[in-house]
Amino acid sequence: MKMCKRSVLSASVLLILAGCNSGGGSSDSNATTPVTLSVSDAPLDGVSEVVVTYNKVAFLPLDGSSPLLFDVYKTDEDGNYVDENGAPLPDGDDPLPLSVNLLDFQGSDSKSLLDDQDIPTGNYKLCLFAHDGDHPTYPSYVKETGNGNQIPLTVKGNGKCPQGVGEFENTGTLYFNDTFTVNDQNNDYVAEFDLRRGLKEDSGEYTIQRTSVMLINTVTTGEIEGDVSLATYNGCETDTTSGNGFAHAVYLYEGNVAKADMGTFAGTGNTAPVAAANVVTEDNGLTYEYEFGFVAPGTYSVGYTCTANDDSEEGIVVGENFSIYTSQSGLSVAAGSEVDANL
Template sequence: MTPLRLALLLAITTPLTLVGCGGGSGGGDSGGDSNSDGSSNNGAGSVAGDGLGEFSLDITDAPVDDASKVIVEFTGVSIKPAEGEALRFDFPAPIAIDLLSLQGSSSAELLDAVEVPADNYEWVRLEANASLDGTLDSYVEMKDGSQQELWLPGNNPELKLVSGFTVPDTGSADFTVDFDLRKSLNSNPGRGGVMMKPVMRLVSNETAREIEGQVAGELIAAQCADASLDDGAVYVFSGETTPQDLQGNDGDPVLTALVKADDGEFEFELGFLEPGTYTLSYTCDASSDDPEAADELTFAGTEVVNIEAGDAEFILDGSEDDSNVGQQDDDTEDEAAGDDSSSDDDSSDDSSSDDGSNSDDPTAGNGDASSDNDSVSEDSSTDDGDASSDDNSNAQDPTTGDSGPSDGSSGENGESSTDAGSSAG
């Protein structure tokens, strides 16, 4: 299923300003930044020739329970090639996006086929107006209508995702940045407002899969004290595993989705998943899941689904019926023709992108985009080429605003904004 692309009129009708950022060339930058799992971004894929390619970037979000809006005011996008300075695309005017409106397969467009050098790239950075300065340029609107300032620690707030990708010569690279607000927001940082420690994934739109499904009403009635107040959520874990609450480790869910009641049916939608095998499980306790602490959540209806062959429709009812394990949609049946592996076979074609776990065979630049790291890679570097700052093992100190593992903040050396040409948005 093609994701709903909510095109931003301003970004489409007004040219973007392309700015060369002062990140230096060679030296530390050429060594590649470290990911959260300790792997390197080098070798994201080979680039045939020294020409140009096109880069597109969308944004989407996984939901939270206690907010009705999460507004982030974006000012531009930067991408860093393996060699040379970062390229920054400044928006003509700040763009305010409600991340909570971008759930499931919905996304908003940030960059549309901008022309960039064909190269291997190390990271993507989203520039934003999100300082703790008393201005509601970025903010969270709670369900009671109150608004709280949304802020990123540091003097130069940004959202940096260290995840290597390739823009092929004369080809295109089309990606979506997936925010996980359930893991990112801290409503009690000790300094007022809501602090964001961004947790993000970079997903190739060429290979992204979607799961649409329902949770059986009987299962919800058995798990929820009052389903009229909370329909719960579906947690998605990489591989076949035992579900757990958010704990800030490798066992955390890749994605979560709120269950929504519609004419007596309880539906959920999960978008922008890499092909692979996943464990899905329902809980009515998602609203009490604190990403900073271990919580006792009750999971039910756990099932395994494989989406190597394509999108899936799924019913979570707690049964072991094989018919629940990945139902391929009509759009991908032709692609899977001739493939002996069924949609629930874990031995699917190794050439397809996996679920983000230990992929050591990067795709060559053959006209298709490739990403060598689909896991969460938050960064709080203070220099474009400082790989050591990507260590996610250090905690954020909310009382001082010092940069920690996932806050995405940076103390970048002053980046001038002089026009260096324009790219069509």
């Protein structure tokens, strides 16, 4: 069963693109190929919705030709425009921008922004545009668990989209500066949001940092998934002292890493994780599972914790002790593989 995933491509979730080239390339205007671009996420503690409204995607060719700018609209499975309830849009009505609750698309699930759009083959960079929380129509927002408060969400990119595309009012720009290749075979890309790392709250507003969003060609990746036994799950809470409650997660480390060397996002320990996946249940606690989707080929290790809520890039929660409870090391991932690692 596909549950909670993080993209894992290189040292900090992050930067290996399928067909990635470090130098510029030329696109052949006479050869086009279908490209699919989707978005996906992994879950986060304390929020029930993270809704991002997309309106445009720009492909930036490295051969000097003009950027390709596409509008992103809300459609059904057949590509027909629909209203907020999914009903066919009446003739003459303007299509709606696409609002996506990222928490609805986890594991190997993703939501298409462009589906089989013909694009010339070649090397590109990418801009993805999303409404800010102050947009007058269809703003992005976060809904908090418990109180149900809806808080504005702003996407923090790198300013304007280059090559003359520019910016749009009340809209954030996610600029992917790493070159990727649209080839004549496999082009199924996902913009993967790492919310545990990149979703920040400050002064009544949430932001998503550009550095927490990565572009991945899913064709070249594998998966790591597994069960967390009831004995492990319950034992962690029994054996761990926490005044802050518990949050169960599995951390992913690049390489063959021993449990004693597994560190935190806060920077403690010998080896920092590259991603984290929540441990979840769909049968009221009879079984628990986790999954990392879109993992680049290589060797990895996983460590289970029930104190993930005490760890963040800002530091360990004051007065709390984060720890890895159990682990598996030396997991080999190949393109298209599904690696089981039960804990």
